[in-house]
Amino acid sequence: MNIHNTHLLKDRPRIDPLGCISFLAGLTSAIQIKFFGQLYLGEVFLAVLGLLLIADKFIPSARSRRKNILENPFFIKFLIALCISFLGLALSDFWVNSVPRDYFRGWAKIIFLTLDVIAIGFAIERNRWNLWWLSVGLGFSILSPSIISHNLLTDWKVVYAGPVAFLVLSFMPWLGKQLLPLTLASAGIVNIVLDYRSLGLMFVIMAAIVWSKVNASQVSRKQLFKLVVALSLSFLLLFAAYQNSQEEFSERREYSNAARFGGIQVAFEAIADSPILGYGSWAKSEALTERFLDLTGVRQRGFNTPDRVYAEQNIPAHSQLLQSWIEGGILGTTFFFFYGIQLVKSLRFLIAQRIYDRLFPLILFSCLSGLWHLVASPFAGSHRFTVALTVGIVCLLHSEQFKTTLAGYKIT
Template sequence: MNLFICFLIPFLAPIRFSLVGEIAAGEVLVPLLLLLNWKSTWIAAKERIGFSFLLLIFLYLVSLVLSDIYRQTPPEDYLRGWAKVTLTGIAYLAFLGAFSRNPKFFIAFVFGFIASIVTRVIFDGSLQGWGSESYKWRYGIPLTFFVFCVASLFLLRHKAVAVGMMLFISILSLVMNYRSLAGVSLIATLLTAFSTTSSIESRSSMRILVYCLLAVIFGASILQLYIWAAPQGFLGEVARDKFAMQSTNGTFSLLSGRAELIFSFPKIVESPIVGWGSWAKDIDFVFQRAFELELSPSQQSEFLGSNDGLIPTHSHIFSGWLEAGLFGGIFWIAFAWITFRNITYSSNSLKPIFLVIIYLSGSLILWDLFFSPYGAGRRAEMGAYLAFNVILARVLGFNRIITFATSNSLKQKKSPILPTSALGKNLLINPNQPTSIRTKAIEVNQRKIHNSFPNK
């Protein structure tokens, strides 16, 4: 039953109906999943890292409610805002319980997302055909997940084939003018190839530094390749026109076409503790800011076309901070941190399908948290990804949000879950192999204690 529900929630997500706000059909099953797994949810939520995120979600919601009361937000706006955060919290608890019982339920969730191509084609009539727009909004990401999952079957014995498949879908995304997906999937490919060949077996700060440098160098290379190819027309007429539209005075950067990121920054600085309420609006600020940034005519038309004065953010972090204040930003920053930490500390000791999904989904999450809006369609999805990252953190030897897996961590009162647990058996190739310095140090200390007693 759990396997089927975890599959259906993303599979039915494209089917939507109105109830106060927009509801995805798959979200109706989230309370049922929570009911089926309430015991494991209770146990997992009592773990330090699980409870920490539950507390952060609660503070996020309370801060949003208080901000709405203070700013006198209209009911049609604050009801949608409260529902968005509440449903994300419920989804987090439901998936936390399910994934604690068996992380393979997360694979079912991913397969349901891949299969949602079918429901997207049937129920999403806004896009026709299989061109670049449909690739971006309908089937590009599910198709990428499908190719990565298939590639994981060849990762151990035919690594070149697996990496080649990942590179192919990454280049296809670039050709189809889905730039963010192309960059993210290329980085995930690099991480996968590096993880399966790296001699850095200790999950140390050096590994984090290496990954950061590789990501920066690789990302800059992709950006320069795009800046060279797009205006030449090598990526098609649509890509050339979009490049010209988003270039400012002949220059192009990562933030080009994403003026929303810096658009809302003055409002956050003006009131960093108390938010501006759900669906924050200020028509005068929007007009003034649009002209201050010297936006292109197309961008000005986009921001000023409506009269409601909605302040654009285009970022989970900035959206949470703008609407709910400090605790809204803290929640999404904490989410981004454990996702990044899980990526850097994962290795080829994990089963291949988990490894490639961790790298791909983790890279997508990091991109979305910084550069994509937090819409109603992301509620169950982000709750599921947060739950899996919490479970993965426990398997990797972390039981706190802010900590590093070092031998000094042994001084903590609570020990992490060892890989020999049920979680480790489902995630790891060799469940007896330690996944971090911390778990290795624990096992060494356990052997020392055992050997200190004479045999009778």
Template structure:
């Protein structure tokens, strides 16, 4: 917990965090630490069983089945389960209508079921003893390190920092800084983030470079009474609507900044030649750098509108020339030098949690992710002044990923781990809050 918490929190919260902090700063006194780290480490190992699945997801299913009588999910988890089941059901119907191959259908229908069961299982695990959370998260990142060494994929080989080392470094630091560092100084955080961002830019990773900077600014200023009081005004009626307006405004601002920065010769000259060329092309398009880096949105939106009710089925095949349409749009809008259509995948182009759900399953898939966004923002508004850097950084990343990143096995596991940790931590804060 952060030092500023003890300076500003009500006395009940202060006592609560004082009980929690010795575990995370003096772990040698608690043998449970190593056992939970080991569980997290094992859970982070990935298997290939007709598709990628994490041991943690399998253990989550076992944990739920062995504790069925003890499951008592709160309102948020009940809603999550219902909407997730609706998504899965619509995916099943869509697969039947679109005559999806059996294996693809099993994976597509099973994705929301595995995802929500993992969130529920981890939430149960953390709620029974909130002190398990830091150790489990640490175990996950240590387990990821082993995965990077043993199972290197083609993306990692092309760019080790962007597709593995950078994510692992940020995860380990944010976990350590938030939960295990006894005497926190903002200077430590600032120095790390500046160094991390510079390395990220030099390794062709703009989002990984920029998001920790955004998280650091938010973490430092929102926890101050003066700035936190402004965000508190968003609580209450229409809170999410008001906050959504701010988020979209920030996205517009980010796009403007990205476009200006990566159109600057002064910046591009300091980057590797290949990265500079790509960034300049993306920033030179009609709608700026954001859409330049995620231009699959140009046709995934069209694909959803073509079949909005039930979508194109699991692992939706491109039967209607969406790749060719995308190539033409890229060229027309200035994001490519030619309109040649060259692609490795035969799937409809999607690069987003929410858009892949919308394209595959129709409105129900999108409804699920809209609920996730709303849920996380409500929890953040309720407890932002007590949250550590891990949660600020994680929230920004998952919001970005929902809008602009593919939802594969790694994303499914890491998103479920973060959501459950964030949810349980927020509930812990609410439960122990005593206003006097």
């Protein structure tokens, strides 16, 4: 059953001070600062906002009359999960006697993620369109010197694809409902051609979901038949695009596949060896690194891979969930495990019950990509931004679901 909170359909972008901060944080999200590792200028803005919110909550003289996100019970669960994960990481660092340089970087990563989550959650709770302003900023971060200095074609997957996706999803809804599925499917084909296979497939899946949403009130057998034909053609085009670009990207794709599956296999071996306490921040193991190199055939097949990936003998888990387990032990997984459960619940609500509005494609993309990265991408660099953004979206969807329940609609 679709939820008829029709006020969402009439909603338009609104700007406020938090919207300006959100846009600025996104815009500067690709500008790196040296601080115990990788820190981004945009995170500094979010960290300041996060600290101010903590002060507003716990310092009596600083309290304002407005409701603080830190008073939201559902949001607090994320913070508790982050604290437990931090505890697991700290205990593991002490257990393996990690060097200060490593555990300062590891702890800072969790601390800045927490501040990002608080700041972005607060901004979205105050005005749902601050999600849009942050996305627009992330899109225009493509203008950062650290991005435009790269080659568009060869570095599309690592550098350009993310900002372009946020730009497309921010402005695409104004093209009109009937063009949305076609635009999404086209974006999927472009990403396949430029060797971002997971993002290409994700866009095609989104095209089908958006089509079902915009035609929800008038679905007929004829339209379902058209959808099946359109999806079939899209997948055929995806396959053709993949085959056409195979010669150019074959080595990179072969290594990507080997690294992902090899990393996951090594991760399970590492967890089996030490399931309760982890290997600490920037988990290292010479034996497991060698095992990974053997599984992927880096030396035998002569893959052209960056030396920095293996220089410190890090255990190369290609999964946020598994990486948190390797580094922080069973307690270290608490945040990402809770995050994954809430992502699945949010997607169920989003696809099955929530109506379509202009934020729908962006929300859907964030939830789908969040789930993918949870199981198949490492937690590093700019992922703090996207994880914090997705947590804010999950809290927004939870609030919408709760309000709809109060209004008399049954949530099944």
